[in-house]
Amino acid sequence: MSEAVDPGLELLERQNRFVSDHLRRIFVQIYRIVGNVADAQDLTQEAFIKALQRQQQLKDEQKAAHWLSRIATNTAIDFLRRNGRVAYCEIDAAPESPDESPEDLLLRSEQHSYLEDGLRLLTARERAALMLRDVEGLPAEEVARRLDCSKATVRSHIANARIKLRRYMEKRKP
Amino acid sequence: MTHPDPSTLALYAGQDLGWFARWRTARHLARCRECRDEVQAFASVSDALIPLNELPPISWSRLAAEMRANIRLGLAAGECVRAEETGRPPGWWSGARALTALASMIALVAAGLFLQRPVPQAPPVADNGSAVLRATANGIELREGGESLSLLHVRTADVTYSAGAQGSMRAGYVDSETGNVTINDVYVQ
Numbered sequence: 001m002s003e004a005v006d007p008g009l010e011l012l013e014r015q016n017r018f019v020s021d022h023l024r025r026i027f028v029q030i031y032r033i034v035g036n037v038a039d040a041q042d043l044t045q046e047a048f049i050k051a052l053q054r055q056q057q058l059k060d061e062q063k064a065a066h067w068l069s070r071i072a073t074n075t076a077i078d079f080l081r082r083n084g085r086v087a088y089c090e091i092d093a094a095p096e097s098p099d100e101s102p103e104d105l106l107l108r109s110e111q112h113s114y115l116e117d118g119l120r121l122l123t124a125r126e127r128a129a130l131m132l133r134d135v136e137g138l139p140a141e142e143v144a145r146r147l148d149c150s151k152a153t154v155r156s157h158i159a160n161a162r163i164k165l166r167r168y169m170e171k172r173k174p
Numbered sequence: 175m176t177h178p179d180p181s182t183l184a185l186y187a188g189q190d191l192g193w194f195a196r197w198r199t200a201r202h203l204a205r206c207r208e209c210r211d212e213v214q215a216f217a218s219v220s221d222a223l224i225p226l227n228e229l230p231p232i233s234w235s236r237l238a239a240e241m242r243a244n245i246r247l248g249l250a251a252g253e254c255v256r257a258e259e260t261g262r263p264p265g266w267w268s269g270a271r272a273l274t275a276l277a278s279m280i281a282l283v284a285a286g287l288f289l290q291r292p293v294p295q296a297p298p299v300a301d302n303g304s305a306v307l308r309a310t311a312n313g314i315e316l317r318e319g320g321e322s323l324s325l326l327h328v329r330t331a332d333v334t335y336s337a338g339a340q341g342s343m344r345a346g347y348v349d350s351e352t353g354n355v356t357i358n359d360v361y362v363q
Contacts, residue, residue: 037232
């Protein structure tokens with residue numbers, strides 16, 4: 001005699017597995033765009049809730065991963081548009097790490113602060129395109145898929161972002 | 175020598191150009207030191223972003239557990255809201271909505287047809303030899319068989335014309351100097 005599985009429990013199990021499989025990847029992806037842990041945490045949760053509320057689109061594992069990445073990118077871009085800022089955490093707010101000396105923390109904080117000022121010059125989409133391409137190392141085709149636009153548009157965003165950052169770095173050396 | 179624009183050089187630095195544009199830019203760079211320096215500068219911009227690849231020193235297991243709990247909570251809250259919203263029988267609601275949509279469409283089409291219908295034009299006055307009586311700018315004109323007879327009025331601006339159903343035309347006016355009232359009735363027989 002076979003045991004009947006509660007469909008609610010099965011759904012819960014599937015959702016938990018989905019969250020576990022993608023949580024770190026999505027958090028890192030959002031963190032690279034928004035630049036601080038607290039906002040990345042909130043937006044990661046928001047992206048997963050949005051995705052899991054439309055479960056019918058999660059049947060295909062491969063497509064679900066792409067779709068989730070797109071939701072995450074769009075959620076982060078919307079957040080930046082609403083708030084118009086990238087806020088790297090201050091040294092005082094940074095979680096303590098036993099491996100890092102106070103000097104390392106200070107250096108990292110200064111470096112992030114310097115980049116933060118430069119990234120503020122970019123639009124939300126330019127920033128997202130640059131992060132996905134130069135930091136995450138995704139090919140332009142994948143960036144285009146994530147941002148839901150053409151490859152030509154992605155190239156334009158990336159070129160603009162590099163030009164703006166270059167001008168900024170020329171004017172203000174770290 | 176024509177130099178590639180900054181966008182092309184920025185894309186070349188990150189290997190983001192198509193093969194033909196890349197080949198053409200590489201040819202130019204082979205003989206242009208200035209553009210080589212530009213490309214180098216763009217490449218250093220990308221290198222400067224590498225520290226952003228590092229995650230801050232966080233306790234991932236604690237953060238992940240917190241996020242999992244919040245996601246679960248968010249989904250539960252969403253289900254509560256959805257349950258309230260879907261309290262009404264879905265069949266009834268969707269049926270009423272479809273009916274409303276259909277009625278709106280029908281009303282829209284009917285309004286369109288009504289507005290597009292041909293407007294009846296007044297038939298042109300046929301010159302078939304019958305007598306026609308009409309008011310003109312100068313007075314009352316009687317036309318019959320290509321010939322016309324006009325009753326002219328002195329002060330046409332003050333004249334009031336009225337047409338009778340039996341084929342008559344009346345013109346009345348008051349002379350502002352003498353105060354005389356003049357009424358002319360012309361009948362067609």
